[in-house]
Amino acid sequence: MGRTADGALGTSREGAVVHRPLENHHIPKWVIPNRDSQWLNRTPCAISLTSLHSPRNQALRDRLRSARESRGITQVDLALKLSKPQSFVSKYETGERRLDVLEFAEVCNALSLDAADFLRDFLADVAGAGAGRKAVRR
Template sequence: MPKTITSPLQKKLATMLVELRKKAGLRQIDLAEKLGVYQSWVTHLESGQRRVDVVELIELGRIIGFDPADVVRKLNKR
């Protein structure tokens, strides 16, 4: 099993989060401000340099406007 930070699943999640953010009309800086973090945190998240835990996924869903369960279902499809 590959380390999760470099796994294909992690990369797929990062790509999905970028698409969802853009679809919501948010820039990285906008998302960072809503989350109360630095833009670099969002950059690392979206580039796959940092993992997303379940609580963060729920918070991202609340702010961006997606259902975290739907994201997980899509990730689970191969």
């Protein structure tokens, strides 16, 4: 492998690929957004994805942890039921990672919970707790 025009890659005498710093590296203009970019200046919509550390996500994580603990199941036991490492359980319980809907259903199943009932009760409680908040304009 020979050198590229900007000197980014080359070969050593032994034939190994050597990475060299890019000397004339420029980001293509189309990658850098400007102030007029449509995707930067969007008006916020009424429904948006929530932060991993939002109060609602924290409440969901707390409720899943409480359900696990009330059944006397450790993180290790739950991880074994899920065929995942213990860190998987720890990370979603502490908010380091988000559970997707299929993982949520698997966790509920491993805890002998009905995922639909669990979510319905959780959303009813969250809606009740948020009733005093200002309504979102749509």
